[in-house]
Amino acid sequence: MADAPGPGANGLCRALIFLGPPGAGKGTQAREIAKLYGVPHVSSGDMFREHVERDSPLGRRAKPFMESGELVPDEIVLGMVEERISRPDCARGFVLDGFPRTLPQAQKLDEVLGSLPCRKELVMHFVVDTAQLLRRLTGRRTCAVGGEIYNIYNHPPKSPGRCDHDGGELIQRPDDREEVIRGRLGTYEARTRLLVDYYRRQGILVDLDGMAPPAEVTARIAAILAQAR
Ligand code: AP5
Ligand code: MG
Numbered sequence: 001m002a003d004a005p006g007p008g009a010n011g012l013c014r015a016l017i018f019l020g021p022p023g024a025g026k027g028t029q030a031r032e033i034a035k036l037y038g039v040p041h042v043s044s045g046d047m048f049r050e051h052v053e054r055d056s057p058l059g060r061r062a063k064p065f066m067e068s069g070e071l072v073p074d075e076i077v078l079g080m081v082e083e084r085i086s087r088p089d090c091a092r093g094f095v096l097d098g099f100p101r102t103l104p105q106a107q108k109l110d111e112v113l114g115s116l117p118c119r120k121e122l123v124m125h126f127v128v129d130t131a132q133l134l135r136r137l138t139g140r141r142t143c144a145v146g147g148e149i150y151n152i153y154n155h156p157p158k159s160p161g162r163c164d165h166d167g168g169e170l171i172q173r174p175d176d177r178e179e180v181i182r183g184r185l186g187t188y189e190a191r192t193r194l195l196v197d198y199y200r201r202q203g204i205l206v207d208l209d210g211m212a213p214p215a216e217v218t219a220r221i222a223a224i225l226a227q228a229r
Contacts, residue, residue, distance in 0.1 A: 011039040011092025012225065013118040015085075015109070018097045019195060020126030021188040022181065023133040023140070024210045025217060028149050029124075030097035032218045037225075040089050043097040044081055046147065048072060049173075066175055069183025071191055074104045081105075082112050093118040101192045106199075122228055123199040124221060126210035130185065137181045141170040155214070 016033065018026040027043060034041035048066060051059030058076065065072045081099050084090070100106040113119040128136075139153040141161075145168030150157050157163060161170050175184065199205040206224055210217060 011118075012037045012095075013093045014120040014122050014228075015093065015113055015116075015118065016095045016225070017100070017121060017123040017199075018095065018126065019123050019192075019199070019205075020210060021128065021133055021192075022184040023137040024126035024128045025136075025214065026097045026126060028214055029126075029217055029221060030095045031147070031149070032214075033221055033225075034095045036218075036222065037093070037095075039092055040084075040094045041097060042081065042084055042090070042094050042099070044077055044099040044101075045097070047080055047084065067180070069175060069180045069187055071101055071187055074102055074108075077101075077105060078108050082108070085112065085116065091117050100195060103194065103198065106195055121199075121204050122225075123205040124224070125196055125199075125205050125207050126217075127207055128210040132211060133185065134178070134181060137176050138178060140176055141172055143168040144171050145169075 018030050020026055027045075030041045030043065048059070048062045052063050052066070053059070058080065061076055062072045071077075077099065081096075085094055085096075096109075100109050109121075113121065135153060136151060139151045141150045141152060141157075142148070143150075143163035143166065145166045146163060148163050148165055148168075149155075150163075150170060157170060162168070163170060175181070196205065208217060208220060208224075212220070
């Protein structure tokens with residue numbers, strides 16, 4: 001079984017793209033699926049937050065856009081993601097969470113994948129209604145140490161404010177304030193939703209019921225991946 005594709009064997013051998021609005025569950029599922037298949041979870045949002053935290057030049061450029069719920073300009077995003085997915089640990093596939101978000105980003109990804117060993121794309125489109133997105137985002141808390149994602153309404157930690165796994169402090173993202181959330185949802189509709197059609201036309205997009213409980217969504221993604229081989 002060593003060469004059989006599947007969890008822990010050949011990884012995913014594809015670029016698995018998680019597409020959907022803020023709060024749809026992309027990060028929650030990307031962490032699970034990446035762990036299950038032993039491949040990197042590549043989140044452009046997490047990468048930007050690390051840069052902001054370090055106060056790097058890239059972080060200083062990205063910060064005002066993130067704080068206002070706008071997209072960081074393509075020229076900043078593209079080099080960062082290209083460099084990340086070209087590293088050797090992505091050779092067995094990877095999960096892209098929050099990238100691409102614009103047509104130029106999607107086109108650039110197609111181009112970069114042409115030179116990578118695992119170049120087939122599969123897009124999971126998370127479908128969740130707006131009221132649920134607002135509730136999820138206002139209730140989200142994230143571990144400052146390991147990045148584990150919680151929710152005060154439906155997935156609270158065992159001890160308030162502390163991560164179950166490593167005891168890290170749970171923090172609220174600065175862009176999870178209601179006024180910024182509305183901006184982020186508007187940005188998704190104006191600039192990212194068109195990618196649903198872009199990928200659907202290519203026959204590589206699957207609609208996912210993102211309203212289902214997290215474990216059900218994970219099982220559904222794993223089933224789709226098993227079938228897609
Ligand atoms: P980014 O970090 O990508 O944020 P986002 O797309 O707004 O998505 P979120 O992380 O808010 O939501 P999610 O879908 O990951 O949901 P989660 O799993 O956490 O981007 C942040 C910013 O960076 C952008 O605004 C932009 O400025 C910049 N940026 C990033 N990438 C960029 C790019 N490519 N181009 C330009 N700019 C870019 O879940 C949310 C909550 O719901 C959690 O509390 C969770 O516990 C709960 N939950 C999850 N699943 C379920 C479920 N099935 N049922 C019930 N609750 C659930
Ligand atoms: Mg996320």
